[in-house]
Amino acid sequence: LLGADGALGVTIFEEITLLSGRHNAINLGQGFPDEDGPAVIREAAREAISAGANQYAPGQGLPVLRNAVAAHQERFYGLSLDPDTQIIVSTGATEAIAAALLALTGPGDEVLTFEPFYDSYGAVIGLSGAAHTTAPLRAPDFQPDLATLEDSFSERTRVVLVNNPHNPTGAVFPAETLQRIVELAAKYNAVIVTDEVYEHLTFGPRHVPVATLPGAAERTLTISSAGKTFSFTGWKIGWLSGPADMVAAVRAVKSFLSYSSGTPFQGAIALGLGMEDEFFTGIAKTLQAKRDVLSEGLRAAGLTVFEPQGTYFVNADVAPLGITDATALARRMPELVGVGAIPVAVFCHDDGARRTRSLLRFAFCKKTEVLQEAAERISKLG
Numbered sequence: 253l254l255g256a257d258g259a260l261g262v263t264i265f266e267e268i269t270l271l272s273g274r275h276n277a278i279n280l281g282q283g284f285p286d287e288d289g290p291a292v293i294r295e296a297a298r299e300a301i302s303a304g305a306n307q308y309a310p311g312q313g314l315p316v317l318r319n320a321v322a323a324h325q326e327r328f329y330g331l332s333l334d335p336d337t338q339i340i341v342s343t344g345a346t347e348a349i350a351a352a353l354l355a356l357t358g359p360g361d362e363v364l365t366f367e368p369f370y371d372s373y374g375a376v377i378g379l380s381g382a383a384h385t386t387a388p389l390r391a392p393d394f395q396p397d398l399a400t401l402e403d404s405f406s407e408r409t410r411v412v413l414v415n416n417p418h419n420p421t422g423a424v425f426p427a428e429t430l431q432r433i434v435e436l437a438a439k440y441n442a443v444i445v446t447d448e449v450y451e452h453l454t455f456g457p458r459h460v461p462v463a464t465l466p467g468a469a470e471r472t473l474t475i476s477s478a479g480k481t482f483s484f485t486g487w488k489i490g491w492l493s494g495p496a497d498m499v500a501a502v503r504a505v506k507s508f509l510s511y512s513s514g515t516p517f518q519g520a521i522a523l524g525l526g527m528e529d530e531f532f533t534g535i536a537k538t539l540q541a542k543r544d545v546l547s548e549g550l551r552a553a554g555l556t557v558f559e560p561q562g563t564y565f566v567n568a569d570v571a572p573l574g575i576t577d578a579t580a581l582a583r584r585m586p587e588l589v590g591v592g593a594i595p596v597a598v599f600c601h602d603d604g605a606r607r608t609r610s611l612l613r614f615a616f617c618k619k620t621e622v623l624q625e626a627a628e629r630i631s632k633l634g
């Protein structure tokens with residue numbers, strides 16, 4: 253967890269955002285959209301503030317939001333959840349991930365993630381005292397190798413932390429892969445914690461939550477967030493659902509992390525979760541067009557592009573430009589050509605970092621003209 257200078261390091265997202273700001277660069281590093289989410293949701297938060305919803309919400313979250321999460325899981329996935337005992341609201345998905353891992357694991361346990369892995373996973377596993385084991389996702393499709401997946405499990409595997417759709421690669425795991433993960437989790441008596449914050453950001457078949465698969469619900473905690481679906485990353489409203497006993501354990505930890513989460517935003521997000529189907533299909537359609545614009549631009553600039561099936565990130569290889577160290581490049585790129593991007597190696601341990609040494613992750617949740625300009629600037633690297 254310690255940075256090279258002995259202090260807790262800033263995250264790579266902050267680092268690239270700061271560098272991009274300093275050099276007035278287009279920031280395709282940190283994943284946040286450059287347009288806010290629906291006005292009706294913003295208006296609902298404003299009204300809630302005016303109406304006095306400004307003191308602590310109940311620790312488990314406002315009933316209106318827990319009910320809306322239950323209704324959303326039923327409507328999209330046919331999952332039936334008790335909003336009083338099986339759902340809690342969190343301060344973004346980040347807090348739910350931390351609370352779940354701290355509740356479930358400790359020294360002597362192993363937590364298995366796929367690699368590359370979202371940066372907070374490594375940090376929180378470190379805080380919990382558990383060991384972090386990984387199963388590799390390799391280019392070009394970044395899918396787990398089902399033939400060898402069991403090698404990553406052991407009697408000490410306490411949690412399998414799944415992220416689907418996957419950040420940073422944009423991979424979407426098919427149902428057979430998820431089912432194999434469930435079988436192995438059952439065999440090794442592990443809990444599945446699944447981070448599905450990009451559930452509505454998929455460009456192929458509709459998202460399959462792990463919890464809907466046979467044998468999964470009783471051992472799965474599902475996490476999502478309003479940040480990605482509704483383009484309100486700054487509101488930090490997330491939620492977690494699963495079996496009542498596990499949810500109670502996570503809630504106990506949450507009580508001492510943040511206690512409760514932004515009151516006026518909760519009702520507004522409840523409204524969002526109830527929006528018509530066209531809203532949800534519209535997000536994916538808009539993003540798919542942006543994905544295509546940036547992918548095309550990066551290809552034209554000479555990079556090898558690994559087309560994502562979900563999320564708003566695209567990975568690309570700069571090796572064809574004769575550049576082998578994408579981390580060094582990412583630190584210089586804002587100044588060099590005026591674009592910020594994240595090196596994929598920062599989401600890895602040593603082996604994974606070697607495999608992904610020349611890969612960059614670009615966020616495409618930006619206006620089309622911004623993406624075109626960024627690609628144009630990147631073409632100057634070659």
Ligand code: PMP
Nearest residue numbers: 344345346370419447477479490
């Ligand atoms: N998980 C993944 C995979 C993410 O990409 C992110 C970034 N949004 C988070 C969790 C954190 O979500 P939140 O901002 O809701 O804490």
Ligand code: GLN
Nearest residue numbers: 263265266281282283419
């Ligand atoms: N989830 C966002 C990303 O992957 C960043 C969130 C953060 O800054 N920690 O870019």
